[in-house]
Amino acid sequence: MTDFKRKRVVVTGVGAITPIGNTPTKFWEGLLTGKNGIGPITLFDASRHKCRIAAEVKGYDPLDYLDRKDANHMDRFAQFAVSASLQALQDAQFVISDLNAQQVGAIVGAGVGGIKVLEDQQEVYLTRGPDRCSPFMVPMMIANMAAGVTAIHTGAKGPNSCPATSCTAGAHAVGDAFRIVQRGDAQAMICGGTEAAITPLSIAGFAAARAVSTRNHDPAHASRPFDRDRDGFVLGEGAGILLLEELEHALSRNARIYAEIVGYGMTCDAYHMAAPRPGGEEAARAIQLALKDAALAPNQVSYINAHGTSTQANDATETAAIKKALGESAYKVAISSTKSMTGHLLGGSGGIEAVATVMAVANDQIPPTINLANSDPECDLDYVPHHCRAQIVEVALSNSYAFGGHNVTLAFQKFKN
Incomplete structure (x- = not known):
């Protein structure tokens, strides 16, 4: 790709569902005040686990963004993605309509996807038999569904994909979306990452790999990057979404610009x-x-x-x-x-x-x-x-x-x- 063909790409909207705030404003306030989002696990009974702490999203209601039927047919990770994407569009005051839908895409990364649905349906299979498994199990479980339902609920008909590169999935999504807008294949891209993997099997697996902190007695100080006494990461959940937009398009509608993505x-x-x-x-x-x-x-x-x-x-x-x-x-x-x-x-x-x-x-x-x-x-x-x-x-x-x-x-x- 030669330099003269590159379009400049800017960030005009952000969305965030996180353990320290469920809007971009609350998330940013939490970061600046050093808010701790880590505590004892409440999403399931973790009493038998070596690791009993996590950074859970609190106070989130999917019905603030979705109707009940749609919410019930999505795993939590997909709910987070749609919610943060709708926030980003609203933040950017960007409207997707029949006129521009094909020029707006969505790339939302997820490393694990709907592991909660998989665990729950495995239990149904074992206790009630294969015929009682939900017909929604597969579409709720697969990692690409976050990008798919984001497109469905925003109307974005442009480029759509889902990096599943573990802990770089969200970053790959932003970078890949940047390239798409930069080469002129879309005017705007909804992009970022989502995850909701605080489940019994997930916590057990990471603990078996000795990857997570077991500072259960002191969750507020368990995540201590670069500290001499660090003993592993603390699993979190949530979603972060950017709206990337081609510069001239953003300027034409007098959009607020947070920053330019350049590399x-x-x-x-x-x-x-x-x-x-x-x-x-x-x-x-x-x-x-x-x-x-x-x-x-x-x-x-x-x-x-x-x-x-x-x-x-x-x-x-x-x-x-x-x-x-x-x-x-x-x-x-x-x-x-x-x-x-x-x-x-x-x-x-x-x-x-x-x-x-x-x-x-x-x-x-x-x-x-x-x-x-x-x-x-x-x-x-x-x-x-x-x-x-x-x-x-x-x-x-x-x-x-x-x-x-x-x-x-x-x-x-x-x-x-």
Whole structure:
């Protein structure tokens, strides 16, 4: 793709259903105040589990966005996606009609999909027999249904897909949507990620893999990215959605612009199913590719929203990757992990973290990394501990990494016409 063909792409709307707020405004307020979204699991009886804590979405009612019949035929992850997408369209004051429907698409990533439906229907199968399984089981379970029902409920008839790349799914969705608008295949794209995997089997599986925190006695301090005493991530749920729009189209309708998306880099470790490649070489290359795509230098980066999972391997590797990618500028950039507040939304994390990154650019405020009490010699960068920071944010990156070795970096810049 040659540069002269590229269209500029801007963010004109955001939507968020999260453990710390169910609107973009509440989510952003929660980030700036260091709100903790983690507590004991209430979605099921977790008393037999090694991990009994999670970051649940509270106070969410799907009937605020959907009629009862439609809501009943969707898994929670799909409900989140539709709700956040409708928020983003409303936030952008963007109307999809018969006149533009084919020029608006939806890409919504999900790493797990409808695991709650699968678990429930397995129980029906075992206790009541195969003939009693729901005819809606498969369409409620499959991960692509978030993108499908988002299109159904918004009317978007343009490009539609669902990255299922585990914890980079939401970031891949934003990057892929960026490319679609950039090359002129759509005027606007609804994009991001969603997940609702706080279920008995999911928690058991992550605990068996020793991936999650077991700080059950102190859930408020369980997610502690870059801290010496971190012991695993905390599973979260929710959805984060951006409305990306071709610049000239946005200007023609006097849209408010949060930021311009300017870069997308993705690589693979090709190393291990679950562990990152030591040294972070390919994660660093994703950062470098995003900067190259955006024609930006390392010293221009103001802020990085880190993947920052609160696992021993990830946080040290991501720190090494940032140093490798930015060189001496790594020590001058502000970095934070919003997972310290929201937990890890798996396929939804890239979506809500893209929203957080865009809001940082728009508001010149950097969310903190809470619970960073004890420094780790391997994690020696500026992680904005405890409190938010007022700072001009000209360029911001959002990093996402995943099982399978996926690495994604998105680059956003303050909009200048």
